[in-house]
Amino acid sequence: MIFFIGITAVTFLVMESITWLTHKYVMHGFMWYFHEDHHQPKYQNWFERNDIFFVIFAIPSIVLFYFGLESGLNYKFFIGLGILFYGIAYFLVHDVLIHRRFKWFNKTNNKYLIGLRKAHKVHHKHLEKEEGECFGMLFVPFKYFGV
Template sequence: MLYLLYIATTIVTFLVMEAVTWCTHKFIMHGLLWYLHKDHHQPKYQSAFEKNDWFFVIFATPSIFLFYFGTIPSINILFFFGLGILFYGISYFLVHDVLIHQRFKWFKNTKIPYLVALRKAHKVHHKHLGKEDGECFGMLYVPAKYHKK
């Protein structure tokens, strides 16, 4: 029975991370920490890494702490909060950096409608080069209008 709680905690944490991502992207990345995110909105990458990549470190930190404190003295629920964040981070990497921005050429020719809609929504987000007037701040949730052909 305790395993069901741990599985549910991991899944709910993963799902809540979409809302956290939306809020963080809109209000922090396009606000206070724009100087780290700005280069991500430029037409071409200057190098293999961007200042924006620091957000991977920033967002991994809570997960690392939750893993650490979730194993003292034995595995507890904090570990599974950390696991949900980790799974979301892996999804974010695969969707955002691999699928959308093609930083790795693994899924170049996908025809899956949901993934095509994700790419469309993100392109709309990137049509704004400045921090204002943005839209589509989430990662996995795609508004219905992007699913139309």
């Protein structure tokens, strides 16, 4: 069982790198059309075209759950679980804490969470796809934490 917990944890950590690469080279690259509205100061609708990326990231997790259960519980299921846990963390940090699409965590004194929010604001100061910075979500440069 500890092996499967390890697979889930490692997958969760690897997802940060995958997210960084996807954000920089896909969302700010050939799929900018879907991400562009996320960089606009005022959202036109409650849903954004950018929300398609939740579906795109969910597909591998769902497929891995299926194949991880098809012939008994195996490592594929736990890779899918790591992706799911990262997706939940992403939703809570990005959509709830940073962009406040839901008003659940309005006040925090946590330096880490404040640093995440600052780094993301720096990312959003660029309204176009070029010259972006801070593409990560959970791991951002120490300078945003007041260290």
